[in-house]
């Protein structure tokens with residue numbers, strides 16, 4: 001997978017002996033497939049709230065990691081994990097109440113029709129399971145995803161993740177559609193274009209003798225470049241898919257758990273009703289827990305004919321972490337904060353756009369923000385090299401963000417939901433300085 005914001009051996013000269021030796025050890029022990037962020041990779045040793053700390057004790061404002069969403073090492077999550085780990089940690093083949101209490105609470109955040117949940121450990125597994133369920137239910141195999149989608153790492157799902165790079169070959173049963181890039185395609189057009197693309201993809205699958213099973217979409221189109229609006233843009237495409245007998249799988253691994261502000265779940269911004277919803281990342285604030293939420297009718301035949309067991313999925317410690325995360329989101333008003341600080345940051349970035357020509361577009365929902373950098377506002381030519389420099393200049397100044405999109409020219413900014421206004425101010429000031437440095 002290409003990664004503009006990645007470390008390359010060409011950057012080794014700037015590193016300390018210790019950093020070079022850690023990198024050498026990683027490559028020797030972990031092999032060549034892993035990537036590190038930043039020209040000068042960060043050696044993190046500790047996290048607390050919105051901060052990560054390196055070996056020298058320097059602090060970094062975390063505006064990137066959407067896993068430790070309620071704050072690094074949040075005391076309530078840590079306490080819940082430790083308490084449950086000290087009592088019992090088994091699996092779902094015994095009667096236990098914790099998993100049921102958590103399932104009830106979690107499902108209570110969904111529309112009433114989505115009333116059952118199956119637990120996995122990762123978002124990839126959740127998408128894999130959702131796809132199996134959709135195929136079983138529809139009797140089809142075809143899947144529609146966006147052109148630069150990322151949905152995970154299992155065999156089936158990595159093939160549906162073109163963002164993994166040129167090593168991925170789209171299988172015969174998959175079709176891609178354009179992401180709703182309102183900046184380039186026009187906000188007034190994206191809903192219609194997406195629906196047209198989905199209709200054409202379905203027709204093409206059928207023309208090749210492939211029965212379509214599912215439309216699988218990340219509600220914030222993160223890897224495609226962060227496309228949040230206009231709200232409602234998914235409705236037409238989902239209606240087309242549904243009318244043609246496909247299931248709509250909402251991948252909420254990125255956009256779920258209050259990240260997009262106005263609602264708990266990203267699909268709710270678009271006024272659509274999924275058949276299956278996949279969850280992950282922030283669900284346990286770092287404890288591996290993920291899952292598939294479903295309409296019971298969709299689970300029915302799969303559940304009757306296929307036995308499901310996932311050794312670690314839904315274990316008591318993970319459920320305790322998940323419960324603590326839900327409690328913290330509610331008790332600390334994090335959804336409201338995501339909405340409020342998200343607007344505050346977008347306004348701040350728009351102010352920066354008046355002074356920094358590099359900024360072509362500011363977008364996002366809640367605390368999932370994209371700032372697209374262009375070499376020329378008229379042609380919208382992607383400014384990938386400058387994006388890399390801005391991300392690294394931010395890192396040097398102690399604020400962590402990254403880049404997204406096929407050209408990796410979109411600053412991907414996902415502050416922890418635990419951000420306060422002062423942290424948002426620091427993020428805006430630092431971006432101002434980094435843009436100034438790169439332009440100068």
Ligand SMILES: Cc1ncc(COP(=O)(O)O)c(C=O)c1O
Nearest residue numbers: 122123124151152218253254280
């Ligand atoms: C939209 C989306 N879906 C699924 C996944 C896969 O989740 P995991 O890495 O937990 O397997 C990711 C991970 O980045 C993701 O961004």
